[in-house]
Amino acid sequence: MRTFIMVRKYIKKTNGPAYTIEDLDRAVSDVVNKNRTYRQAHETYNIPISVIFHRIKGRNIPLNKMGAGRSQALSTEVEKQIVKCLIARSRMGYPCDKNELFQLVADYVSVNNIKTPFKDNKLGPDWYYSFINRHPQLSFKKPEHLQKLRKTARDPEVVYDFYEKLKALMETSNLTDPE
Numbered sequence: 755m756r757t758f759i760m761v762r763k764y765i766k767k768t769n770g771p772a773y774t775i776e777d778l779d780r781a782v783s784d785v786v787n788k789n790r791t792y793r794q795a796h797e798t799y800n801i802p803i804s805v806i807f808h809r810i811k812g813r814n815i816p817l818n819k820m821g822a823g824r825s826q827a828l829s830t831e832v833e834k835q836i837v838k839c840l841i842a843r844s845r846m847g848y849p850c851d852k853n854e855l856f857q858l859v860a861d862y863v864s865v866n867n868i869k870t871p872f873k874d875n876k877l878g879p880d881w882y883y884s885f886i887n888r889h890p891q892l893s894f895k896k897p898e899h900l901q902k903l904r905k906t907a908r909d910p911e912v913v914y915d916f917y918e919k920l921k922a923l924m925e926t927s928n929l930t931d932p933e
Contacts, residue, residue: 782809827870828863828882832910836862837889847908852882855869 781795783933788880792803823849836859843850850858860875872878886892906912924930 770806771801778805781806785810796906806845826870827877828859828868832862832866832868833885833888837892840892850894855882855894866910 777799778801780799781790781799784790784798785792785795790798792806795801795806796803828836839862840850840855856877859877863870863872863875872881886894897901
């Protein structure tokens, strides 16, 4: 028995639809306003009858969605907020790795009561890879020891101790006199 594994980087063999979102809107409005039948709208705008039907009576499809495939698990606005949060954390010296991202997003989804297809709001690796592909400005790298050293170097005790030692060294070496 052969088993098939779904590839992560699936490449479609056909192009997208041959119509635009404006054509689809016009076709739907013509059918809703009873200016045309489904078949007439199909022949005029070259849009399949099933697509027009599903936009009017069928599935709950967002108006700006075109083509086939599953819609994103989290909305674009939510993902933008997550990206802003990740960039801000990184600038403060607290970048997060893959597991922290999963926990951060799960907490965000739980707190804001966002409906997701994930079980117990736990994200999967496919969501992670597609999230990274959608947001190329993010790059998750393995944390280096340098980040930890930078955090500890900003500690006030370390800074004050450094300047006290520098002052003592300058006094013993007679470097405080400008001449």
